[in-house]
Amino acid sequence: MPANLQLQIAPSTSRAQPPVRKAPDEFAALDRLGSVVSLQREAVLFHESDSAEHYFKVVTGAVRCCKFLADGRRHVSEFYLPGDFIGLDAESAYQFTAEAVTETTVVRYTRRSVEALAAQEPRFGRRLLSIACHGLSAAQQKLVLLGRKTAEERIATFLLDIADRCGETECVSLPMSRTDIGDHLGLTMETVSRGLSHLKSEGVIALESSHKIRIRDRDVLEEIADAA
């Protein structure tokens, strides 16, 4: 039944496993069915509660998914990077607003075509399932992060997460703003900035530019992230 009772939230983000996105590409067959869409910075892919007609896969750039409280407070539930699949979590309506963080290209698939391929090609179906499971586990990790980790622990966890998802061990590109990161980690922009500055002053990371960090001592960063 797990084989037909799976749902998902987000791309694979659990740090323990190799990124799902780097596995051999079962999406190849699907790609022929999708259409490429170019998005300007801040362009909206879909709004929360829009009818969920499409799935998307990020090709270049980055997408953020957000929820809002009545008074405008924002929470960024996930960043989607190249290779990540968006929309698996939607039932009939999208649960978030999705926006391009930078100039971004995505492939857009109709739900119909994805569903058909999943039905026809078991490997592809299982692959989606695997993405879903990792996304679920990632969401659970995020609950612990938001509920119980300190600012610096959250930042360290975030950096390692992004690094692993990029397949990079050293140099990490952060396309999103400090405000975006803060809204993802339940912090303010200033706290994110201070946290990065502090990690830098300790020699754990280096800031090559404000959107490019280098991990200088991964062991220490992991210790901080895992609250050892």
Next chain:
Amino acid sequence: MPANLQLQIAPSTSRAQPPVRKAPDEFAALDRLGSVVSLQREAVLFHESDSAEHYFKVVTGAVRCCKFLADGRRHVSEFYLPGDFIGLDAESAYQFTAEAVTETTVVRYTRRSVEALAAQEPRFGRRLLSIACHGLSAAQQKLVLLGRKTAEERIATFLLDIADRCGETECVSLPMSRTDIGDHLGLTMETVSRGLSHLKSEGVIALESSHKIRIRDRDVLEEIADAA
């Protein structure tokens, strides 16, 4: 494809819909396949990373699912109340430790029997799917709660959530301790207690006993919870 790409975290907790648990009971056929288990207060149902052999349904009492950081900090990812189904989120291993909050009885099913019934009985399969989707949406709401809500907003949200899941509009029973609630909401026991005291002093709730609260002004409680 959503029909065979669903996974789950937790019972239905989104406040907008009627509780799934109160729908006509497609579990009847399954119940014959399960065995009843009685649990003492604090008894462990399963540990995180145990091989996931069983699903459970709470009959009476309450179960909490927890994750721990290396230094012992705890996060309670969910409370499961009578009618709630536990274990749908597990792939091959459980993602949490599950413990009885009070004296509790559960029905235990083998994964095999649940999977067989889901395959054989489409209504049952769809029901599980529906539980899964609501659980997912609930988890997303929790991310916003932990990331962006204040202590009092979290407490108000929690009370309304529990009330709705019990099918009660007024009198809510809270079987778990203040510490359990705190670990669920990302707060300390003391902050939970102060929050409840404050809501009481404002006349929004009444505390009939420390584990029994009465909602006296639901409109105000909802305003607080939704950060209007």
Next chain:
DNA sequence: CGCGCGCTTGACTAACTTCAAAGATGGTGG
């Protein structure tokens, strides 16, 4: 080259936590 936006940094404030003690609660055994 200069302008604007985002990032950094500092000083202060607010919210929540921590530490501590007193007050309820409920379960148990005499």
Next chain:
DNA sequence: CCACCATCTTTGAAGTTAGTCAAGCGCGCG
């Protein structure tokens, strides 16, 4: 059945972390 004890809850006061407000810097774009 009641009294006692352990445990949980409430409340107070002090301490910490992160948030707010504000100013200056620097990068990238026009």
